[in-house]
Structure formats: C-alpha cells, structure tokens
Amino acid sequence: MTKTAFLRPRSAPVEPLESLAGLLREWLPRQRWFAGKDRPVTDLSLLSMTELFPDCLHVLVHAGHGGVPAPGGDPPAGDCYQLLLGVREHPSPRLGRALIGRVQNGPLAGRTVYDALYDPRSAQLLLERLRHPGTAGPLRFECHAGQPLPTGLVPRLLDAEQSNSSLVYGDEYILKVFRRIQPGVNPDLEVPGALARQGCHRVPAPVAWFRTTDPFKATLGVLQPYLRDASDGWTLALGALAAGDDFTAQAHALGRATADVHLALASAFPVGEPGEMRRTATAMTERLTAAAHAVPALQPFVPGLRTAFAALTACDAGPPAQRIHGDLHLGQVLRAGREWFVIDFEGEPSRPLSERRSTHSPVRDIAGMLRSFDYAARQRRPWRPEWAWRCREAYCAGYASRAGWDPRKKHGLLRAYETDRAVYEVLYEARHRPDWLPVPMAAIERLAVRGD
Ligand SMILES: Nc1ncnc2c1ncn2[C@@H]1O[C@H](COP(=O)(O)OP(=O)(O)O)[C@@H](O)[C@H]1O
Ligand SMILES: O=P(O)(O)O[C@H]1O[C@H](CO)[C@@H](O[C@H]2O[C@H](CO)[C@@H](O)[C@H](O)[C@H]2O)[C@H](O)[C@H]1O
Helix, strand or coil: CCHHHHHCCCCCCCHHHHHHHHHHHHHHHHCCCCCCCCCCCCEEEEEEEEEEECCEEEEEEEEECCCCCCCCCCCCCEEEEEEEEEEECCCCCCCHHHEEEECCCCCCCCCEEEEHHHCHHHHHHHHHHHHCCEEECCEEEEECCCCCCCCCCCEEECCCCCCCEEEEECCCEEEEECCEECCECCHHHHHHHHHHHCCCCCCCCCCEEEEECCCCCEEEEEEEECCCCCEEHHHHHHHHHHHCCCCHHHHHHHHHHHHHHHHHHHHHCCCCCECCHHHHHHHHHHHHHHHHHHCHHHHHHHHHHHHHHHHHHHCCCCCECECCCCCCCHHHEEEECCEEEECCCCCCCCCCHHHHCCCECCHHHHHHHHHHHHHHHCCCCCCCHHHHHHHHHHHHHHHHHHHCCCHHHCHHHHHHHHHHHHHHHHHHHHHHCHHHCHHHHHHHHHHHHCCC
16 A cells, blocks of 8 residues: 555544544644644544444544645645544543543534543553453554563553653553554654663663554554653753752763663664765755744844754764664653663654654764753753753763764764754744743854854
8 A cells, every 4th residue: 555545534434423523623733742733733534443442432533734635646734643532421520631522413422522541441441451462453452472461550641741642550661652643663662672672771671562554554552661760861950950960970871871772773773874964964954944934033043054064064974874762852861770761762753754763873862962951051040051061071971981982073963963953943842832942042043153
C-alpha cells in the first residue's frame, strides 16, 4: 500500500458517528499534545475504532488542516491521533478535565464520552491487556517473554506538560501512550530496545508495548520500568540555580552519560558518513526560512543566522552521522541515585518519523543540551549566562572524556547546530508556549549578532 493510501481517512465509519466526531473536533485542539494548534481543524475523520473492553473504545482520528484530497492525490494535510474513549450512560460525576461531551445521535446517542486514560479502571484494564499478549481487532499487545508483569499495580496519570500521555503503575512501570501517530516503528520503542540489547544501562528498556496494523502499521504505546525517586535534569538545574549551587559536576556527568548513549547507539545501528556540509547547511537554511515565515519576529535576524549555516561549508565534517536522541534537553534526562538516565527517544515531535529515524551528527544532541543550560539560566532574573557557560564547559569536557573528541573543538558545527536548535525552539514556543518565546529569541539575537 502506498503512503497516500495509508493516510487517507476511511469514510465508512464517519457517517453514523458524526456527533462523536463533532465533539472531538472541539476537544482535540485544546489538548496539550495536539500538534496542529496553529492551524484550524477543517475536518475530523475516524480512522479506526476498536472496542478495547466494555465501555472503552480505542480510536484513531485524523484531524485535517486542509481540503479533502482529490481521488488518488496526496493525503490531506493533518495528523493522526490516538484516543482511548470511555463511553458510558452514567459516568462518574467527577470527570473534570477528562470530560469530552455527550453524544447526541448515532449508535452512541445518550452516552457521555471522556478520556479514558483519566479513569483508573480503564488504565488498569490497559495494563491487563499488556500482561496477556494478544490481539483486539487491529491492535497487537506484546511483551518481553520471561518478564511477567505483576498484578494489582495502582495507576496514576502523569500531570506533566507532555507531548504524549503517561501512566505510572504502582511506581514500578510507566506506560507512554503516544498521541500523534505516524506510520512505522516509533523510535521510543526501537531505540531503547536496541540499546538494551547492547547492554546500555543508561536507558530504561521496554518491557511491553502495543501497536496497530490498521489503517497503517504504527507503535501506539510502550511500557518501561519507572525510575522511582528520580528527578529530571530541568528540575535539578532550576533547584541549583535557585540555591546558588554549582551544577558543573552534574553537567560533567551528564556529558559522560550522553557520550555513553551515543557510543551505544553507534554500535546498535548502522553508522553513516560524516554529514555532507553543504547539504546540512541547505537543510538548516530551509528550516530557518520556514520558521521565519511562521514567526515574523525571526525575520530581522535571518541574515545573521544564515552566516552560521553558510560557514558550515568551510568546516571539517566532524564525527560520523549516526542514530541520535534527536530532542535532547534537561527534561529528557533523569538522575536516579548517582546516575543519569536518558528517556524519550522520539526526537523532535514536529519532524517526520523518517527524518527522526535517520542518522544525524551527534553534535545535534550536544547542541540541544547546551541550549537547555541557556534555557535554565534564563528562568529568573538576574539571568545567569555565566552559569550556563560553566555548565557548557563541564558538559563538553565530560563528553570528551568518554567519546574521545571534544565538541568545543568543533566550533563551526556546534554554532550551526545550536542555531538550528534555537530556530526550532522559536517555532515550538510560538506554537505551544508563547510566553516562553523570549528565551530562544534571546539566543537567536546573540547567535545572529555575536555568533557565539
Ligand atoms: N522511566 C521513567 N522513570 C521515571 N520517570 C519517567 C520515566 N519515563 C518518563 N518519566 C517521566 O515522565 C515525563 C514524560 O516523559 P517523556 O518520555 O518525556 O514524555 P513525552 O514524550 O510525552 O514528553 C518525564 O519528564 C519524566 O518525568
Ligand atoms: O519533552 P518533549 O519531547 O515534549 O520536547 C518538547 O517540549 C520541550 C518543553 O517541554 C521543549 O524543550 C524546550 O524547553 C525546555 C524547558 O521546558 C528546555 O529545557 C529545552 O532546552 C527547550 O528546547 C522541546 O524543545 C520540545 O521538543
């Protein structure tokens, strides 16, 4: 089947469920994980619907942001989302944020629909499905043989600002339910699985997962061990800043952990040639042009930023391209005991899956973390650029001590990747958290004007 056919919404179930689709059209854009916030939802189609257990439907919807495609043409612009919907005649009166609405007509008429991930009973039944591998319609539930999952774990939905939704079971496991679904294996299953086979202890290994085969093959969710008593790097960094504590020892250890993960990735997956600099520069420049179109505040800085990309053509190619994390920042690293762990290998959520699963320069991850130190240092006044600078030095030194090459000696590459990352962040903040826009914009100004 072609990609076009994969993505074309099937119209059959839509008619009788028009009323449900109407409710979802209102509810979906208000969700934190909804990716299309900058564009109106022009059409919403139900792609698949499976009764997962009584009163709970597994649903894939396509939210369109454009016209209906011509027969045989490209799929409509838009995204596919995964929902678990509770549908009850007499739901609990305490649905709160989970409430979606009451269906007026069609086969579900009179039922109240809600986000079933908020419902502990549904969350428990979902874990039961993973405990007993098997199928439900197009859904496949799978787990590692020889790793039986315990019963009776109490679920809670994480309240974090997330791109997906995560359920923690009894502080033993965490199930990430992917929200935006694209055809293919999700790197957040693929990469931790491959790293576990390499014996890399820095990444929690998947123990169970579920996927679909219709309307296309895709990963839907992954269960991993939950790192109890862990704190994420962002919380730790802000704590250190508030207390006036030094963070360089942690940053150095984080650099070592990043290099360990990169080395394991380079063993687990094929390694490419060092990136061809002209092509990298062109891709970065194209991303800048698109971002400046979407966020006009970027426009005055475009000529200055382009020099960082143009300078790439004079750089030596740097380390070979390889699989990387793809969206590395302080929120993606957890400190448990005396060790750093790395989570969330999905890559930058807005990029196509094929791009996220291809090889890139490891400098891209390093740049992501360096940008994160800068984000942390700008969380409260007075800004602490020297704090970010010390973390940067320590992180790169830690990386070099393991990887055998020092990111600071790749100045041109690092500057280009930091610029590219800051451009991505401007777009991300403009779409999701406009109040945060000044943080990457300050970096844009610095990179465009001073180039450091
Ligand atoms: N294995 C884990 N152990 C402990 N906490 C975790 C684990 N995996 C994720 N988390 C927590 O869940 C949050 C969201 O996870 P993440 O994978 O970043 O989801 P998303 O893709 O939705 O952003 C993290 O910030 C972290 O606090
Ligand atoms: O964790 P996600 O995969 O959802 O990543 C997205 O959201 C991040 C914010 O939650 C965003 O990260 C940006 O903000 C962080 C502070 O909240 C900062 O530490 C990062 O450096 C900065 O990029 C990330 O870009 C986005 O992909």
